[in-house]
Amino acid sequence: MKKLILIICLPIILFSCQNKNQTEKLVAEIKDLKQRNDSLEKVVNGIKDKYVFDSLTIRQIPHYGNTNKLNSIHQEEFVFVGYNSNGKTSVVIGDSTYFDNGMKIYDGDSLPLKNGGFEHKIKLTQDRTSYRGILKTENDYGKSFETPFSSLIGAIKN
Numbered sequence: 001m002k003k004l005i006l007i008i009c010l011p012i013i014l015f016s017c018q019n020k021n022q023t024e025k026l027v028a029e030i031k032d033l034k035q036r037n038d039s040l041e042k043v044v045n046g047i048k049d050k051y052v053f054d055s056l057t058i059r060q061i062p063h064y065g066n067t068n069k070l071n072s073i074h075q076e077e078f079v080f081v082g083y084n085s086n087g088k089t090s091v092v093i094g095d096s097t098y099f100d101n102g103m104k105i106y107d108g109d110s111l112p113l114k115n116g117g118f119e120h121k122i123k124l125t126q127d128r129t130s131y132r133g134i135l136k137t138e139n140d141y142g143k144s145f146e147t148p149f150s151s152l153i154g155a156i157k158n
Helices: 002-048
Strands: 055-062 078-082 089-094 095-100 105-106 128-137 145-154
Touching: none
Parallel strands: none
Antiparallel strands: 055 078, 089 128, 095 105, 128 145
16 A cells, blocks of 8 residues: 555656746746846837838938049038838929828829939929928838928029
8 A cells, every 4th residue: 555655646746846847947937038028128119219210321422512623622421321111201292282280292293212312303494493392201110200391493594
C-alpha cells in the first residue's frame, strides 16, 4: 500500500514542481512583455504629434544672386525634404481658393510628384501673374498638414 501511495504521490509532486517553474517563467515573460508594451506606447505617443514621412530627398538650391563669374562667391543651400509617396501628398494649383469648413480650389490641377518635388510651370503672359493652391500631406501615422498658398510673379519687360 505504501508503494502504491508513493507511486501516486511522486508524479503529483514532480508535476507540481514543474508547474511552479512554468508559472515563474510565464510571470517573467508577462513582465517583459508589459515593459515592451509600455516602451512601444511611449514611441507611438511620441509620433502622434510629429510629421511622419515615408521618403527623404536632398535639394541643392543655388542662391538667386549667384553670378557664376570667375572669383565670385557662389552660395547655395542644402535642404533635407521629407515626403510621402503613398498618394496622400498633393499640390493643387487653381484659379481661386474657397474656405468654408475646409479648403477647396476651383479649376484645380494636381501637380505630379517627382523625386519629392512638385514641378510647376506657368507662362508669364502679363506684367503680374498670380496663382493659388493648397499644399497637403498626410500619413497613416503622425500629423496631417494642409495649408493654402498664393504666389505673385512680376515679369521683367525686355
